[in-house]
Amino acid sequence: MTKTTQSRPQRWAQPFGSDMTDADVERLLNIPEIKAIDAEKFPLRIPLAGILRNDSRIMRYKSGDIVIREGDYGNSAFLILNGTLRIVLAPGLPGEMLGRKKIQKKNFWQVLKQLWAHKKSPEFRDVKQYNQKAGLRPSAEPGSTHVFLQDVPAILDSNRTADIHEGSLFGELAALGRTPRTSTVFAETDAELLEIRWQGLREFRKYDQGWRRLIDQRYRQNALKAHLGATSIFSHLDDNELQEIADNTLFETYGTFDWHHSYIKMQGHDRIEGVKDEPIITEEGAYPDGILMVRVGFARVSVERGNGRQTITYLGAGDFYGADELYRAWKGEMNVGLKVTITALGYVEILRVPTKTIEKHLFSYWDSGKRGGTRGGKPVQGSQRRMQDFFEQTLAEGALQEWAVQERFVNGTQAMLINLDRCVRCDDCVRACAATHEGNPSFVRHGKTFQNWMVANACMHCADPVCMIGCPTGAIHRSMSGGMVVINDYTCIGCETCAISCPYSNIRMVPIRDEDGEHILDQQNHQPIIKATKCDLCADQITGPACAFACPHDALKRVDFRDVTWGRDMEA
Amino acid sequence: MMKKLWGFLVIAVLFFTLIWVWTSKVENSLGYPEFISGGALFFIIFLLCLFNMRKRLPFLPIWSAHKWFLFHSVAGFLALSLFWLHAGVLWPKGLYVQILSLLFYGATLSGIVGLIMEKVYPNLLTRIGSEFIYERIPREIAEIRNKAENLVLECTEKTGSDTLAQHYLETLGWFFQRPRFFLNNIFGGQNSQTWVKEQCSILERFLNEAERRYLEQIFALAETKRKIDYHYSLQTMLKTWLLVHVPLAAAVMTMVVWHLIVIQVFFN
Numbered sequence: 027m028t029k030t031t032q033s034r035p036q037r038w039a040q041p042f043g044s045d046m047t048d049a050d051v052e053r054l055l056n057i058p059e060i061k062a063i064d065a066e067k068f069p070l071r072i073p074l075a076g077i078l079r080n081d082s083r084i085m086r087y088k089s090g091d092i093v094i095r096e097g098d099y100g101n102s103a104f105l106i107l108n109g110t111l112r113i114v115l116a117p118g119l120p121g122e123m124l125g126r127k128k129i130q131k132k133n134f135w136q137v138l139k140q141l142w143a144h145k146k147s148p149e150f151r152d153v154k155q156y157n158q159k160a161g162l163r164p165s166a167e168p169g170s171t172h173v174f175l176q177d178v179p180a181i182l183d184s185n186r187t188a189d190i191h192e193g194s195l196f197g198e199l200a201a202l203g204r205t206p207r208t209s210t211v212f213a214e215t216d217a218e219l220l221e222i223r224w225q226g227l228r229e230f231r232k233y234d235q236g237w238r239r240l241i242d243q244r245y246r247q248n249a250l251k252a253h254l255g256a257t258s259i260f261s262h263l264d265d266n267e268l269q270e271i272a273d274n275t276l277f278e279t280y281g282t283f284d285w286h287h288s289y290i291k292m293q294g295h296d297r298i299e300g301v302k303d304e305p306i307i308t309e310e311g312a313y314p315d316g317i318l319m320v321r322v323g324f325a326r327v328s329v330e331r332g333n334g335r336q337t338i339t340y341l342g343a344g345d346f347y348g349a350d351e352l353y354r355a356w357k358g359e360m361n362v363g364l365k366v367t368i369t370a371l372g373y374v375e376i377l378r379v380p381t382k383t384i385e386k387h388l389f390s391y392w393d394s395g396k397r398g399g400t401r402g403g404k405p406v407q408g409s410q411r412r413m414q415d416f417f418e419q420t421l422a423e424g425a426l427q428e429w430a431v432q433e434r435f436v437n438g439t440q441a442m443l444i445n446l447d448r449c450v451r452c453d454d455c456v457r458a459c460a461a462t463h464e465g466n467p468s469f470v471r472h473g474k475t476f477q478n479w480m481v482a483n484a485c486m487h488c489a490d491p492v493c494m495i496g497c498p499t500g501a502i503h504r505s506m507s508g509g510m511v512v513i514n515d516y517t518c519i520g521c522e523t524c525a526i527s528c529p530y531s532n533i534r535m536v537p538i539r540d541e542d543g544e545h546i547l548d549q550q551n552h553q554p555i556i557k558a559t560k561c562d563l564c565a566d567q568i569t570g571p572a573c574a575f576a577c578p579h580d581a582l583k584r585v586d587f588r589d590v591t592w593g594r595d596m597e598a
Numbered sequence: 599m600m601k602k603l604w605g606f607l608v609i610a611v612l613f614f615t616l617i618w619v620w621t622s623k624v625e626n627s628l629g630y631p632e633f634i635s636g637g638a639l640f641f642i643i644f645l646l647c648l649f650n651m652r653k654r655l656p657f658l659p660i661w662s663a664h665k666w667f668l669f670h671s672v673a674g675f676l677a678l679s680l681f682w683l684h685a686g687v688l689w690p691k692g693l694y695v696q697i698l699s700l701l702f703y704g705a706t707l708s709g710i711v712g713l714i715m716e717k718v719y720p721n722l723l724t725r726i727g728s729e730f731i732y733e734r735i736p737r738e739i740a741e742i743r744n745k746a747e748n749l750v751l752e753c754t755e756k757t758g759s760d761t762l763a764q765h766y767l768e769t770l771g772w773f774f775q776r777p778r779f780f781l782n783n784i785f786g787g788q789n790s791q792t793w794v795k796e797q798c799s800i801l802e803r804f805l806n807e808a809e810r811r812y813l814e815q816i817f818a819l820a821e822t823k824r825k826i827d828y829h830y831s832l833q834t835m836l837k838t839w840l841l842v843h844v845p846l847a848a849a850v851m852t853m854v855v856w857h858l859i860v861i862q863v864f865f866n
Binding site: 134137138140141446447448449450451452454457458461462471472475477478480567568569572574575576577578579580581 | 599653655656657658659662663664666667715716719720721723724729731732833836837
């Protein structure tokens, strides 16, 4: 019998930029910011030159081109090689200028007009509108197409901006922290930038002290203090105390940034093996050495049951664990170990606040009689109560939760959950969706099922929207007004990055058509032009999501899995 | 949901009591109580018909479909009560009103049957353990049939025996052809399961080890086909009962309007 073989895939099998040459790498090695790096510190298997060649690319922008947009999710940082860029300060540029979709609720007349305004052909698009509204500067390579600003001097006059010059690094916090970009940056003059993907950035931070100091310092200054201040357990602290905690906090990352790729590959594989492969953040029985706070991503909380592990709940961004155990140990209880194992679901970023810091700033405060007020904050009390409830639940009671965690549905903030015991399969939801989207339903009433629950193939508007990573034009973005993930059809170039990235297959690529129902073709290669479509949560409808509004049996709900109380409450 | 349902039920009972008291008073004062009960009945039938209109306008912010459904269910029973109050008897005299009554009873009965199906069938469909999109069922069946036929051919080629093929042609082929056991399925019967098991066990003792492995695969396909059949039967009922209910309701509405015109003309 012949066996199929292939060479083992290597880390750099797919370089970030396809046209990086030896000369480019040589040139980069000589720029001051890279020259300052001690190449000897890098392991032989990940040499500095290799990172530059494979984890970075040189990008060229024309005056007015937007490099990063506020609100975008990106997986790369930028180092300016030459040229001047402008960072737009608060309040930022209007969404439409950035290639965003303007969402406006329809009025009653516009709502009614939908009854007869449907086009006969599916996925009809008015090409003239594209020419007027797209604002794209095309490029031979789809990934290099940019949205550009039409009138740079006017923008500089009417907005607060700051210039950034050659040698500046930006975008690194969002790239490493998987958080939305906080500002828009555009090219004031023609510029050349080195774009470094997160893997390369991670290596720079790991092996070069200078880069590590720079990145960590910026994070502590710009983001960490604000993040800590927003959590309930530290809300009583003043600026100086918060800064002290921020200075002592350790950063840890678990799992891979591109977890969605491995998740897609794992579909249909042994789930138990999948759980075993998850990176362990902390283990049951281990001595707690600080409070673990989830900054980004999701973590599975499990306990040993028989010969396996039972998932009892999960932690999302803003949740923390370990305070109770630390407090009991501080009060003198002996042999206090963690009651659960916490593992990374995909990519997780953890902040570990050391025990000493917690004892100084938290436990003394709790002991001063104000404990109730602080610990009564939603995350602590809520998660602790949940945790205790889940410890006592039977395997059968926890099965649904376990399934939702396993399938990563916990990522969804607006998942389409159908109670199959109520659903009469009438498809009124699909028809309502079509009626509100010019005859094109944007979901499929089919999906993974567990017991009487189905999570249909509709965009879940994820907390960690991996679909947004890598969109070259920012066409797929999180709406500033409603928080839903939407696609601007005018700036979508049909590159399929979002559809490939979506771990739940909830984004479809459709060929667009003209009024006669004929495919609209690319002028150059005469291939049909495709666009990404997905559920937009009926952002422009008065009724909210038409699917849920149209369900006669109340079987369909849009749910945030974090808010779902499993079991009977969901039946009500 | 129960809160809303109880709300509508209370309103319906109050409405009916109001009409009943009102008609009694008018009757005692030698008036025409039929005008009051008839008017109320027409109003409720009109509201019942609006549900279908509402379904076609899902984007209008006028109650969610679920609220409409609860209202429609309660109002249906209210209409039946008002009909009896209005007619005074279960089966009125006169051809026109008898046709009207027949249509009304037909619409009501189909509505009740539909309501029962909508409450019972989803649960039965869930318990089968697989989900099938109705429109894709013919394709699913064709795929299963092709797989089964390929297995039969392969079995004949590889084992040199046509026992499985003969049996397939005589019995199993019929099953794989199209959806079967429709009537039995809609009443929740298990005939298809028994039949498939029987047909496979009948054959088993005539097969050698290699042929049995093919039979096992065909049995697995038959099990999937059985589930698809079950979905087909129940989903067909869930989708088609409205094809009886809605035309009957439309006919009732038309005849009621004509009835009102005739009453007005003759009364004046």
